[in-house]
Amino acid sequence: MSFIAHKILKILKWMFLIFILIFIILLFWRYNDRKDIEKTNIEVAKIHNTKLTLDDVMGKNLPPDPGSLAGATVQGVDANSNGIRDDVEIAIFKEYPNSAKTRAVLLQYALALQMQTVQTIFNTKTVTEVVTELSRADTCLADTLVPGLNPEFGRSDLEMEKIDFFIKFLENKQFNNEKRKKAEQIFYESMRSYGESTNEICDIDISKLTN
Numbered sequence: 001m002s003f004i005a006h007k008i009l010k011i012l013k014w015m016f017l018i019f020i021l022i023f024i025i026l027l028f029w030r031y032n033d034r035k036d037i038e039k040t041n042i043e044v045a046k047i048h049n050t051k052l053t054l055d056d057v058m059g060k061n062l063p064p065d066p067g068s069l070a071g072a073t074v075q076g077v078d079a080n081s082n083g084i085r086d087d088v089e090i091a092i093f094k095e096y097p098n099s100a101k102t103r104a105v106l107l108q109y110a111l112a113l114q115m116q117t118v119q120t121i122f123n124t125k126t127v128t129e130v131v132t133e134l135s136r137a138d139t140c141l142a143d144t145l146v147p148g149l150n151p152e153f154g155r156s157d158l159e160m161e162k163i164d165f166f167i168k169f170l171e172n173k174q175f176n177n178e179k180r181k182k183a184e185q186i187f188y189e190s191m192r193s194y195g196e197s198t199n200e201i202c203d204i205d206i207s208k209l210t211n
Helices: 003-049 054-058 067-071 086-095 100-118 124-145 157-174 178-189
Strands: none
Touching (some): 003 124, 067 086, 086 100, 086 157, 100 124, 100 157
16 A cells, blocks of 8 residues: 555545534533423523412421521421422411402512522523513512503503502512512523513412412
8 A cells, every 4th residue: 555545545534533423422412412402491480380379278298397497498498399488478368367469469579589499490591481480470460469550551650659569578488688689680690581471470379268
């Protein structure tokens, strides 16, 4: 075999090895990409399947007071595993013992706020899907507790103040220390755009609640 032929054969071998290496890298990348997509889809499904129940609203699942454990971690205590931090849930019942409608929308909002803290963040999609749930809760709260008198003209300043009152009540309970405020900040820093909207605003059919 001539020197030139030997060199060409050597180059072809190297090209073949490089091709095989690139092919393996692409396969590995595609496998990881598919795994990430699967994980994301699982988390997105978990986000949208975590709903408030009527038993939560009526206090059948009301947890015991966590006491000093309430502030021991950023996530807090959720003894009844309904996705709402126990101290926040108890605070809502203490503040509104006689209004199931008010508890329903505030508990849904608290559930969405807690997702910001406990939800695994794989990528911006999981973040924006949590924000979608928060948007649902916000609309549910506003439409249920402060229905606009003149929807075609938007809400009045007084109506907006009433909505802010309820939201601030929840946020003050939910983000009641620096670690939790920092967790909220980190969550929103991971957000890029909103997720898809949905026509289902409230978790609970408010029309079935008498007060």
